[in-house]
Amino acid sequence: MSSQKTFEQTKIFTEMVARKQGWALNPDASFYKSLVDGLAANYNRYGYFLCPCRDTEGSRDADKPAICPCVWSRADIPEYGHCFCALYLSKEFAESGKEPRAIPDRRYEDK
Amino acid sequence: MNLQNLPVVSKTGARNDHEIMVYALSTCGFCKRAIAFLESNNFSYKYLYVDLIPLEVKNTIKQELKERFKENVAFPFAVIDERTHLVGFIEADWKLTLGL
Numbered sequence: 125m126s127s128q129k130t131f132e133q134t135k136i137f138t139e140m141v142a143r144k145q146g147w148a149l150n151p152d153a154s155f156y157k158s159l160v161d162g163l164a165a166n167y168n169r170y171g172y173f174l175c176p177c178r179d180t181e182g183s184r185d186a187d188k189p190a191i192c193p194c195v196w197s198r199a200d201i202p203e204y205g206h207c208f209c210a211l212y213l214s215k216e217f218a219e220s221g222k223e224p225r226a227i228p229d230r231r232y233e234d235k
Numbered sequence: 236m237n238l239q240n241l242p243v244v245s246k247t248g249a250r251n252d253h254e255i256m257v258y259a260l261s262t263c264g265f266c267k268r269a270i271a272f273l274e275s276n277n278f279s280y281k282y283l284y285v286d287l288i289p290l291e292v293k294n295t296i297k298q299e300l301k302e303r304f305k306e307n308v309a310f311p312f313a314v315i316d317e318r319t320h321l322v323g324f325i326e327a328d329w330k331l332t333l334g335l
């Protein structure tokens with residue numbers, strides 16, 4: 125593959141997304157690291173930042189809604205305080221000190 | 236479900252009161268938490284990283300799980316004693332189901 129992403133490059137990507145969207149990054153350092161590792165692994169396998177908590181459907185087109193930041197994060201973060209994989213949190217949720225937990229996957233809502 | 240020839244990892248712990256099979260993604264934070272939970276509570280369990288197997292095999296497994304448990308498959312997806320299941324990792328739910 126022509127380009128591979130390092131942990132550091134992937135971390136910068138998540139910081140950029142969080143800044144642009146007005147979200148916070150998961151403050152649990154080891155959990156955050158595992159998600160950045162997962163995102164980098166997905167980029168280096170598939171060529172795009174597939175959500176680390178979602179499996180590929182086999183093509184970039186099919187996976188497009190699940191490419192980080194996934195389309196469902198815009199609904200999940202206001203409703204649950206964090207996205208499906210819990211990489212991004214609303215600032216309010218992050219300040220509350222609550223711990224993210226598994227939430228329903230909206231990917232299947234319209235299928 | 237036929238898991239022969241797949242890289243299923245078997246872990247042995249002191250707690251053997253349930254048969255636990257976890258379908259997980261190697262990239263997923265909640266999957267790692269679920270496995271760490273089973274490990275720290277000393278369960279015997281098995282897991283399979285479905286992102287590391289061929290796509291068509293993974294899709295077959297997902298389809299079988301969906302039909303069997305009437306629920307869309309998200310990860311981690313745990314099958315307990317061949318009859319109940321857990322989707323996603325919420326520690327309180329796993330504790331309840333596993334009798335902790």
